[in-house]
Amino acid sequence: MATVDLRDNLLGISWVDSGLVPLLNPGNVLDYFSERSNPFYDRTCNNEVVKMQRLTLDHLNQMVGVEYILLHAQEPILYIIRKQQRQSPTQVVPLADYYIILGVVYQAPDLGSVIGSRVLSAVHGIQSAFDEAMSYCRYHPSKGYWWQFKDHEEREKSKPKSVKKEEPSSLFQRQRVDMLLLDLQQKFPHIYYQPKPGEKPVPVEVKKEPEPPADTVKQEERDPVKTTPQAPATKGPPEKRARLQ
Numbered sequence: 001m002a003t004v005d006l007r008d009n010l011l012g013i014s015w016v017d018s019g020l021v022p023l024l025n026p027g028n029v030l031d032y033f034s035e036r037s038n039p040f041y042d043r044t045c046n047n048e049v050v051k052m053q054r055l056t057l058d059h060l061n062q063m064v065g066v067e068y069i070l071l072h073a074q075e076p077i078l079y080i081i082r083k084q085q086r087q088s089p090t091q092v093v094p095l096a097d098y099y100i101i102l103g104v105v106y107q108a109p110d111l112g113s114v115i116g117s118r119v120l121s122a123v124h125g126i127q128s129a130f131d132e133a134m135s136y137c138r139y140h141p142s143k144g145y146w147w148q149f150k151d152h153e154e155r156e157k158s159k160p161k162s163v164k165k166e167e168p169s170s171l172f173q174r175q176r177v178d179m180l181l182l183d184l185q186q187k188f189p190h191i192y193y194q195p196k197p198g199e200k201p202v203p204v205e206v207k208k209e210p211e212p213p214a215d216t217v218k219q220e221e222r223d224p225v226k227t228t229p230q231a232p233a234t235k236g237p238p239e240k241r242a243r244l245q
Contacts, residue, residue: 010107015039021103026073029100030057033068033081040098040105042066046086061089077102 015038024032034041034051046060046067060067064086072080079100085093097108109117138148195202 010040011109011113013039014104014106016104018103024076024079024100024103026070026075026079029073029079030068030070030081032103033098033100033105038105040107041068042083045083060086064088066095071097080108 017032017035017037020028020032030047034047036043044066046063046065047057049063050057050059057069060069067084067086069082069084070079071082072078081098081100082094083096083098085095087093096110099106099108136147136149137145139145
């Protein structure tokens, strides 16, 4: 696996020298930035040439190449340093900006990096929302699609389950039902019965009483039977038994 050079992408790192932070000011901030341990500093720049020849920073305008300048200072917290390519005493091309906050050096991101980071964050949020929504989706061939949320399941579990108690029937209801069933069984007797499970049902022979002729029924309706009153039964006197002397 190939090693990745930190200079390829310096947006995710920072640098600080804790020994010189309390002494920062507009006069020495470029010397602080030009420390050899600073990964943001290019040692082939014109600032190194001026430092080696012990010249002032005003000579940078007469040179051509990469240089660092103090762009903005807000003492004692914020300093902004710009890296630029000088082509002539009056023409420069900005390359990168660095800001120092309380002695910690960061590289300012360019516009493309800012837009790419925001787009990546938005896409990640949308993808996470879709994944979470799909985790609540349920499907069954007979029911179709529906949503099943975790908070809804917890609410259903926390609800007390009410059990309906079945009221027993009264004695009057049981006797009344038995009487109705017996009456229906007498009116509609069983035609078939099964001796054993799995056997063929056997028909039941129902004996029908012979119906009296119609003339006899009409005669009985015309001449009702006369009943003679019977005299009440009388008991005789009790028998006398001989006494034993």
